[in-house]
Amino acid sequence: MEKAVIIASGGMDSTTLLYDILQQGYVVHALSINYNQRHVKELEFARLTCGRLNVPHKVVDLSVLGEELLFASALTVKDRALPEGDYNAENMKLTVVPNRNMILLSLAVGYAISIGAKKVFYGAHSGDHAIYPDCRREFVEAMRRAIILADWKSVELEAPYLGLDKADIAVKGKELGVDYALTWTCYNGAEKACGKCGACRERQEAFRKAKMIDPLEYETAIHKI
Amino acid sequence: MEKAVIIASGGMDSTTLLYDILQQGYVVHALSINYNQRHVKELEFARLTCGRLNVPHKVVDLSVLGEELLFASALTVKDRALPEGDYNAENMKLTVVPNRNMILLSLAVGYAISIGAKKVFYGAHSGDHAIYPDCRREFVEAMRRAIILADWKSVELEAPYLGLDKADIAVKGKELGVDYALTWTCYNGAEKACGKCGACRERQEAFRKAKMIDPLEYETAIHKI
Numbered sequence: 001m002e003k004a005v006i007i008a009s010g011g012m013d014s015t016t017l018l019y020d021i022l023q024q025g026y027v028v029h030a031l032s033i034n035y036n037q038r039h040v041k042e043l044e045f046a047r048l049t050c051g052r053l054n055v056p057h058k059v060v061d062l063s064v065l066g067e068e069l070l071f072a073s074a075l076t077v078k079d080r081a082l083p084e085g086d087y088n089a090e091n092m093k094l095t096v097v098p099n100r101n102m103i104l105l106s107l108a109v110g111y112a113i114s115i116g117a118k119k120v121f122y123g124a125h126s127g128d129h130a131i132y133p134d135c136r137r138e139f140v141e142a143m144r145r146a147i148i149l150a151d152w153k154s155v156e157l158e159a160p161y162l163g164l165d166k167a168d169i170a171v172k173g174k175e176l177g178v179d180y181a182l183t184w185t186c187y188n189g190a191e192k193a194c195g196k197c198g199a200c201r202e203r204q205e206a207f208r209k210a211k212m213i214d215p216l217e218y219e220t221a222i223h224k225i
Numbered sequence: 226m227e228k229a230v231i232i233a234s235g236g237m238d239s240t241t242l243l244y245d246i247l248q249q250g251y252v253v254h255a256l257s258i259n260y261n262q263r264h265v266k267e268l269e270f271a272r273l274t275c276g277r278l279n280v281p282h283k284v285v286d287l288s289v290l291g292e293e294l295l296f297a298s299a300l301t302v303k304d305r306a307l308p309e310g311d312y313n314a315e316n317m318k319l320t321v322v323p324n325r326n327m328i329l330l331s332l333a334v335g336y337a338i339s340i341g342a343k344k345v346f347y348g349a350h351s352g353d354h355a356i357y358p359d360c361r362r363e364f365v366e367a368m369r370r371a372i373i374l375a376d377w378k379s380v381e382l383e384a385p386y387l388g389l390d391k392a393d394i395a396v397k398g399k400e401l402g403v404d405y406a407l408t409w410t411c412y413n414g415a416e417k418a419c420g421k422c423g424a425c426r427e428r429q430e431a432f433r434k435a436k437m438i439d440p441l442e443y444e445t446a447i448h449k450i
Contacts, residue, residue, distance in 0.1 A: 064286060065332070099335035102375050106327040107290070113323035139374040146367035150327050150359045 003027045003117035004158075007108050008050065008057065010042035012203065013123035013161060015049050015183045016173040020160075021121055022053060023176060029115060030057040031108050035097065036066025042184040049182045060107070066097075101134035102143065105157065109147050112155045120147070125161040125169060127202060137162055166206035174212060181215040195220035226252045228342035229383075232333050233257050233275065233282065235267035237428065238348035238386060240274050240408045241398040245385075246346055247278060248401060254340060255282040256333050260322065261291025267409040274407045285332070291322075326359035327368065330382065334372050337380045345372070350386040350394060352427065362387050391431035399437060406440040420445035 004021060008014050008030040022028055030050050032043045043059055050057035101124070108120045124135040133139060144157040161169055173180065185203040186193035193200050195218035207214040229246060233239050233255040247253055255275050257268045268284055275282035326349070333345045349360040358364060369382040386394055398405065410428040411418035418425050420443035432439040 061289060062287065065335075097335075098338035099331055099375050102331040102371065103328075103335055106324055106331040110290075110322075110324035110328055133377050134375045136374060139371060142367060142371035142374055146327065146364060146371050149361060149364040149367055150324050152358050 001025065001027045002119070003029065003115065004119040004121055005029050005031055005108050005112040005115070005117045006121040007104050007123070008032050008046040009123070010044070010046035010049070010184050011123075012166065012173065012180060012183045012185060012206070013125055013169055015046075015180075016169050016176065016178050017121055017123045017161060018049065018053065018055065019173065019176040019178050022055070026119070028055050028121075029111070029117060030055050031111050032057065032059045033104055033107060034059060034061045034063050035100070035103075036063040037097070041189040045182055045184040049179070052179070052182070058111070062107075065103070099134065101132070101139075105143055105147070109150060109155050109157075113151050113153065117155070118153075119156050119158055122157065122159045123161055123169075124159045125164050125166060127165045127206075166202060167209035170206050170210035170212055174210070179215075183216075185216075190219065192217045192219045194218070226250065227344070228252045228254065228340065229344040229346055230254050230256055230333050230337040230340070230342045231346040232329050232348070233271040234348070235269070235271035235274070235409050236348075237391065237398065237403075237405060237408045237410060237431070238350055238394055240271075240405075241394050241401065241403050242346055242348040242386060243274065243278065243280065244398065244401040244403050247280070251344070251346075253280050253346075254336070254342060255280050256336050257282065257284045258329055258332060259284060259286045259288050260325065260328075261288040262322070266414040270407055270409040274404070277404070277407070283336070287332075290328070324359065326357070326364075330368055330372070334375060334380050334382075338376050338378065342380070343378075344381050344383055347382065347384045348386055348394075349384045350389050350391060352390045352431075391427060392434035395431050395435035395437055399435070404440075408441075410441075415444070417442050417444045419443070 004026040006014060006018050006021065006028055008018060009032065018028065018030065030046065032046045034040055034043055047057055047059070105120065105122060112120050124140060140157065140159045140162060147157045148154045185199045187197040187199045188194045193216050195204070200218065204214060229251040231239060231243055231246065231253055233243060234257065243253065243255065255271065257271045259265055259268055272282055272284070330345065330347060337345050349365060365382065365384045365387060372382045373379045409418070410424045412422040412424045413419045418441050420429070425443065429439060
């Protein structure tokens with residue numbers, strides 16, 4: 001049984017991937033990083049899913065990163081206004097946490113080496129590309145190469161959803177029996193998802209395209225596109 | 226005046242590089258990471274050098290990494306015996322902190338993006354290659370590629386000492402007026418450098434080859450090679 005590490009954000013994509021690789025037979029260790037994200041609530045959802053699936057889950061508190069190092073982003077700085085509107089709009093670029101994915105991947109690889117896992121799974125998908133440079137296939141390929149070289153015992157980076165969009169992922173999750181009530185997408189960390197931020201809208205559109213019902217409760221009615 | 230970030234460990238290599246790029250005219254911001262390394266004392270030396278050179282210096286406390294995530298290494302786990310002997314010996318591989326350099330680089334790049342710096346400097350040199358996979362030129366090249374792709378505003382990774390050994394660096398430092406009394410190399414964090422660990426021996430050999438006097442005090446007499 002091969003050991004693998006997954007970066008578990010508590011969102012739809014990494015949660016679906018977690019179900020997926022468990023079904024493929026990996027012995028999965030989930031890793032979540034608290035980087036003082038505004039929506040740190042998502043990590044609680046990662047914990048609930050891992051608990052249900054009996055997956056060991058490590059949450060590392062690197063909130064100092066958001067406070068001290070990566071201060072340029074609306075996703076970590078609470079007194080900046082979070083942009084509303086489409087996920088693809090220019091102003092969503094304000095939500096980019098500088099170099100977040102490389103940081104998460106590098107930590108996940110360090111953890112994988114520590115526990116003797118050969119693979120790191122990561123849920124980047126095609127819908128992220130327009131906004132997040134570090135979700136692009138070229139970036140993932142370059143990281144894959146660097147990660148193989150980073151240790152004598154090579155770790156492989158796997159991002160199997162790079163060719164899928166969020167609706168494809170929802171369909172896959174339905175087949176896998178994913179409980180999307182235990183996933184969190186909204187960039188605001190309020191009790192209910194806001195339904196207005198770019199992340200909520202993208203999620204709602206994915207469910208609509210996949211002809212599925214989103215089990216989450218929203219503050220505002222579903223956004224009609 | 227171009228802004229640059231340097232990963233400052235407090236050791237000979239990054240300290241020399243710091244003097245070097247200041248002389249080249251960069252506006253330098255130094256970054257040090259406390260990852261609970263056994264020789265965390267090195268960061269105090271980084272602080273002293275930055276103070277003397279009027280370089281802003283940020284120390285980020287990620288000691289949780291050493292405690293929780295990267296538990297495989299003798300460099301962070303204090304109840305493991307630290308190997309003595311040559312820097313090149315097989316047992317020095319125990320001092321590899323899993324994926325340390327990728328983690329440090331990814332944080333430095335995040336910081337660079339945050340403050341609008343276009344370059345990240347890093348003092349890897351040829352003597353590290355045999356032990357540390359993440360000091361190899363192929364690794365640095367792969368990281369350089371990933372780092373360029375990680376953000377819309379590309380950051381460039383510069384590792385100008387990759388082709389030098391530690392003696393070459395000492396010679397360069399002499400020309401640049403580096404005060405090596407303010408650098409720390411020993412893996413043990415005692416008051417004086419131990420003179421016995423692989424790092425001390427490599428340093429002493431570099432000074433010997435460069436026909437320079439090491440201003441540091443050692444617990445034991447200089448190791449004759």
